Amino acid sequence: MKELNKLFNRIVQRVNINLRELNFDVSPFAVELIPLDQMSKFYAFYGITPDHPLDLHFEHSAIAGSYFLGKSRVRNSILYKSDIRGDELKRKGCDVNFNKFILTLTKDEIIDIEDSVLIKTLVHNYSHDPETPEKFFIKDTLAMDYVNIHGSPSDGCFLGPFATVDLTTMRDCVIGAYSYVQAGEISHLKVDPGTIWVNSHNNFNFFYKYPAEALEHYVSLSPDKVPWGILIDFIDERKSEFQRVFDYVNLEVIESIPKTASLDRYAVVLPVIKIADNVLVAQRAYIENSNLGKGANAQENCFIINSTLEGNNVTAHGAKIIEADLKPNVFVGFNSFLFGKKESRLTINEGCVIMPHTIIDIEVPLEIPAEHLVWGLVRNKEELAENSISLKKLSEIKSIFSQGKMCFEGNGAMFVGAFKERIHHILHANGAFYKNWENAGHAQKNQRLSLNTIQPFQFGVNEGMYPNIRIQP
Amino acid sequence: MKNYLVKDLMVPISEYAAVPVGTSLVEAIWVLERAQEVYAVSKFQHRVILVFDLDGHVVGKISQLRVLKALENEREFDNEIEEMRKFKFSEAFIAHIRDQFSTQKKIIKEDILREVAAKKVEEFMQTLTPGEYVSEDSAIDTAISKLVAGAHTSLLVTRNEEIVGIIRLADVFAALFHEIVSLEEGHPGFPASPLGFKISDVS
Numbered sequence: 001m002k003e004l005n006k007l008f009n010r011i012v013q014r015v016n017i018n019l020r021e022l023n024f025d026v027s028p029f030a031v032e033l034i035p036l037d038q039m040s041k042f043y044a045f046y047g048i049t050p051d052h053p054l055d056l057h058f059e060h061s062a063i064a065g066s067y068f069l070g071k072s073r074v075r076n077s078i079l080y081k082s083d084i085r086g087d088e089l090k091r092k093g094c095d096v097n098f099n100k101f102i103l104t105l106t107k108d109e110i111i112d113i114e115d116s117v118l119i120k121t122l123v124h125n126y127s128h129d130p131e132t133p134e135k136f137f138i139k140d141t142l143a144m145d146y147v148n149i150h151g152s153p154s155d156g157c158f159l160g161p162f163a164t165v166d167l168t169t170m171r172d173c174v175i176g177a178y179s180y181v182q183a184g185e186i187s188h189l190k191v192d193p194g195t196i197w198v199n200s201h202n203n204f205n206f207f208y209k210y211p212a213e214a215l216e217h218y219v220s221l222s223p224d225k226v227p228w229g230i231l232i233d234f235i236d237e238r239k240s241e242f243q244r245v246f247d248y249v250n251l252e253v254i255e256s257i258p259k260t261a262s263l264d265r266y267a268v269v270l271p272v273i274k275i276a277d278n279v280l281v282a283q284r285a286y287i288e289n290s291n292l293g294k295g296a297n298a299q300e301n302c303f304i305i306n307s308t309l310e311g312n313n314v315t316a317h318g319a320k321i322i323e324a325d326l327k328p329n330v331f332v333g334f335n336s337f338l339f340g341k342k343e344s345r346l347t348i349n350e351g352c353v354i355m356p357h358t359i360i361d362i363e364v365p366l367e368i369p370a371e372h373l374v375w376g377l378v379r380n381k382e383e384l385a386e387n388s389i390s391l392k393k394l395s396e397i398k399s400i401f402s403q404g405k406m407c408f409e410g411n412g413a414m415f416v417g418a419f420k421e422r423i424h425h426i427l428h429a430n431g432a433f434y435k436n437w438e439n440a441g442h443a444q445k446n447q448r449l450s451l452n453t454i455q456p457f458q459f460g461v462n463e464g465m466y467p468n469i470r471i472q473p
Numbered sequence: 474m475k476n477y478l479v480k481d482l483m484v485p486i487s488e489y490a491a492v493p494v495g496t497s498l499v500e501a502i503w504v505l506e507r508a509q510e511v512y513a514v515s516k517f518q519h520r521v522i523l524v525f526d527l528d529g530h531v532v533g534k535i536s537q538l539r540v541l542k543a544l545e546n547e548r549e550f551d552n553e554i555e556e557m558r559k560f561k562f563s564e565a566f567i568a569h570i571r572d573q574f575s576t577q578k579k580i581i582k583e584d585i586l587r588e589v590a591a592k593k594v595e596e597f598m599q600t601l602t603p604g605e606y607v608s609e610d611s612a613i614d615t616a617i618s619k620l621v622a623g624a625h626t627s628l629l630v631t632r633n634e635e636i637v638g639i640i641r642l643a644d645v646f647a648a649l650f651h652e653i654v655s656l657e658e659g660h661p662g663f664p665a666s667p668l669g670f671k672i673s674d675v676s
Contacts, residue, residue, distance in 0.1 A: 189559070197560055207560050400569050407557065409566045 004036055004062055004464040008078060014115050014140045018156025022190050024174045026142050026158050028223030033119060033144065034080050039064045039464030040456050042081070042246075046471065049449040052087050053108050056471040062464050064456060065246070067266070067283060069449075072111040079113070083283065083300050085124040086111050087442065088429065090133060098130035109134050116141040118149075121159075122300050122317050125151035129169040129185075144177075145227055146235075146301060148317045148334050160193060161227040162219050162318070164334045164356060177227065178210070178219045180334060180357040193221070196357055196375060200418065204410030208376050208387075210359075211405075215377075218337065218359060230361075231337060234320065238286055238303070241268045260434055262446040267298075276311070280430045280443035293328070295432030297443070306342070314426050316356065324348065327370070331423045333358065340366075353391070353419050373416075375406060391416050477648055479616050480609035483630045483638035484519075491523040492594060494532065498543065499590040501535060521627055521639070524598045531629060531636050533598030543589050543597040544580050606631050607640065613648065616640050 012030045019026065042065035046056055049069070057073040066079040070086020089109040090096065096103045109126055112135050121143040127136035128151045138149060140156045148164040157170050160177035169185045176193030183199040191197070194210030219229040226232075245266055257263050258277045266283035273287050280297040281287060290304045293311030298304055303320040311328045315321060319332045323340030325347045332338065333356030340346035344362050348354065349370035360366070360378045368374060368384065373394055376387040386404035397412030408415075427433065431441025456466045490508035492501045501522050508519050524533040550571075557567050604623045607616050609630045619628055620642055630638040 183561075199561055201561075205561055207557075207562070209556075400566050402570060402573070407562065407566070407570070409562055 002461040004039055004078070004462075007060070007062070007076065007465075008034070008036065008117065011076070011078065011115055011117050011140075011142070015117075015142045015156065015158060018140050018172050019158060019174060021172065021188055022174055024158060024190065029144070029158075029221070030117070030142065031224055032226045033142075034078065034117070036464060039078070039080065040458055043453040043455050044068070044079075044466065045451050045453045047449045047451055049445065051445045051448065052089075053091075054471065054473050055108075055110070056469070058454075058466055058469045060468065061466060062456065063454075063466050064464070070111070071108050072113070074113045076115045077113050078117045079121075080117075080119045082118040082121040083123065084111055084113070085122070085300070087445075088124065089126050089136065096130065096133045101130065103130075103133055105134055107134055109136060111136045111138070113138045115139060116143070116154075118143045118147070120145045120301075121147040121149060123149045124300075124317065125167070127151065127153050127169075128167045129153045131169075144221075145232070146318055146335065150317070150334070160221055162231060162335050162357075164318075166334070166356070177221045178215060178231075178335070178357055180355075193219070194357075196355060198415075200410075200414070202410075204412070204415040204418075205408065206415065207407045208355075208405055210377055218361075231320075234303070234337075238268070241270065241286065242284070244268075259447075260431070260444060262431075262443040264446065265451065278432050278434050278443050280432075280441070280446070282442075295427060297427075297430045297432065307340075312427055312432055314423055314430075316426070327351075329423075330354070331419070331426075337361070351391070353423070373419075376404075477613040478609070479607055479611045479613060479630055479640050480638070482613065482616075482644045482648055483609065483640045484644075485638045486523075486636055489523055489639055490519055490521070491525055491531075493525050493527070494593070494595045496524075496594050497590065498535075498540065498592050498594060498597075501594050502540075520641075522594070523639075524594050531601065533595070533600045534627075535594055535598050536626060539597055539599055540589075543592060544585065550574055601629065605629055606636075608632070609637060613645060616645055617649070620645065 012027055015026050039062045044063040044066045047069040048054060052070045055071040056068055059075045061074045061077045063074060063079045065081035068084045070089050072084050072086050090105055092105055092108045094105050096105065111123060116138050127133060132153060137153045141154045143149065143159040144161040146162045147159045150164065150166045152165040152168045152170060154170050156172040159175045162178045163175040164180045165175060166182040168181055168183050171187040173186055174190045175181060176191050176195060178193055179191050179195040181191060181197050183197060184201060192209060194215040196208040198206040217229060218231050219227060221227050245268055257275050260277045261275050261279040263269065263275065263281045264283040267281045267285040270288040272289055274291040276292060276294040278295045279292045282298065282300045284300050285298040286303045287298060288305045290306060291308045293309055295312040296309040298315045299317045301318040302315045304315060305322045307321045307324045309326045313326050314331045316332060316334045318335040321332060321338045323342055323345050324338050325345060327348065327350040329350055330348050330352045332354045335356060336354050336358040338346055339361040344365045346360060346362060347367040349368060351371040352368055353373045355373065355375035358375055362379060366384065371391045372388050373391055374388040378384045378387050395413040395416045397408060401408040429441050431443030433439040434441060434444050454466060457463050490505040492504050505519060505522050520537050522535045523531050526532045554567055604619055605625055605628055607619055607628045607630055609632050616628055627639050627641045629636050630640050
């Protein structure tokens with residue numbers, strides 16, 4: 001354990017050095033961050049598949065309960081129950097286009113994690129930094145529970161619980177709890193908790209910030225305490241179900257899964273479920289008493305309970321759907337929390353876009369009209385009216401618009417178009433459009449995946465650390 | 474061309490409106506009124522009140538704009554504006570939300586006026602920055618540079634460490650204008666009174 005403590009303290013200092021200009025000290029948050037004694041209790045595991053290069057490199061690191069797929073390197077880092085998914089990394093020979101530049105990659109892209117602590121964090125997609133197209137780096141970074149680092153290289157950053165940074169290179173930034181940032185490139189920026197910011201330079205700028213008091217009810221963070229709030233409680237209440245799937249080497253195969261769909265071996269599935277063709281259920285997803293229609297997906301850390309998804313629904317990383325009925329082509333963004341109740345169900349009509357990090361928490365039934373964009377906190381009809389807009393109306397905005405706490409500037413049609421295009425890309429990548437051996441995506445390719453496990457030192461000064469390992473074909 | 478020095482154009486500190494910290498805004502305005510009544514050297518009235526600390530040092534100033542800002546009392550809104558800039562919204566967008574805010578909030582209300590009148594000057598005075606001082610022996614060019622660089626309406630004039638006066642934008646501008654006009658006087662196409670007033674009106 002001695003080496004693990006030393007490593008942890010060293011990383012904390014490195015992050016602090018990077019954040020000194022923002023006067024942000026991660027030490028108080030780090031104190032309760034990881035139960036270091038847990039680091040020797042969980043095995044790490046990795047996927048082997050013919051579809052992705054196998055090149056894993058672990059050096060002087062602790063990686064308890066974490067999952068790796070594709071090409072990645074972890075050095076001087078602590079990863080706890082994190083997913084490092086390299087199945088969308090760029091490949092050798094592919095062309096990267098950025099403005100007028102075209103660059104051909106000379107090697108496969110790698111996820112390179114160094115001097116960082118990631119807790120229950122998802123790392124996915126590929127580097128969107130044109131300056132480092134072959135390296136998706138995460139360096140001197142501390143990410144708390146249920147963070148999504150999605151296509152976002154990071155250097156010297158702190159990410160609060162449930163934060164998402166999407167398609168953005170970040171340097172020396174503090175991203176508050178439950179914030180979502182998609183802005184291309186940010187540096188030396190402190191983002192308050194509950195900030196939703198989508199910026200495309202010269203095209204559009206979307207901004208919303210949760211009222212602090214209301215957000216604290218769902219996610220709270222203070223020094224010397226582990227994060228708490230409804231979101232944390234919700235996950236903790238279902239923790240034991242995950243324990244079961246991780247404890248057993250061989251679980252019963254669910255026969256009713258179509259051959260074109262993929263149900264990950266590390267997903268929790270509780271009766272009664274119905275899974276249609278081309279459905280993807282990723283690891284650490286939780287499905288209970290729900291129907292997933294053709295082409296729907298449930299990505300990592302998703303919870304779908306007592307709900308129906310009619311088809312081609314995206315449930316992005318960390319989204320939670322409870323007591324809800326989603327018509328076809330509904331997109332639910334990262335870490336959204338759609339909290340219907342048994343007597344007050346939520347209905348979302350066709351083509352709606354639920355922005356990342358949206359909270360819908362209702363006590364009476366609520367129906368969202370088709371083709372609407374919804375954001376922020378919605379607890380009743382009045383808040384829905386304030387925090388939603390029809391995609392048609394949004395498309396007509398040419399310059400400036402504000403509604404409630406939401407601010408928008410730029411071209412509304414481009415904003416809607418960008419979302420629609422991305423949703424289509426996600427469905428395609430996940431295999432929703434697979435037919436007659438064409439358009440295969442994660443749902444089909446994941447069926448050719450097997451898993452191996454690796455174990456940490458159990459005793460001595462290296463307890464909790466993992467041996468240095470290089471895994472290649 | 475006359476080589477003006479700062480001391481040629483400054484207003485001596487003794488003729489200026491000045492109040493100690495702890496003075497209420499309404500009292501400070503009365504002091505300004507009285508100072509304006511007795512000041513007859515220039516046609517331009519004093520528009521700034523100086524604030525002294527207990528040791529007699531000038532620690533800040535209150536301009537008319539500062540008083541209006543105190544009336545608006547929109548610190549929370551200022552934070553919002555700052556945040557909009559931080560998240561890359563344009564000045565046009567900021568002007569839009571500023572308009573929205575001002576239409577929602579009425580400033581001239583009895584309770585707001587009473588509250589502002591009772592505020593202490595140190596609560597909203599503008600603290601002085603290094604660029605707001607100029608030596609009395611400096612050329613007027615130095616004062617112009619500092620006024621322009623800091624967008625100031627006046628500068629404090631020093632003699633060694635002591636503040637001895639104020640040099641005002643209006644006086645500097647008038648002197649400069651006088652010089653420009655002097656250069657052009659007698660020039661063939663130059664009208665006697667181009668804007669319909671006499672040169673003496675601005676000096």
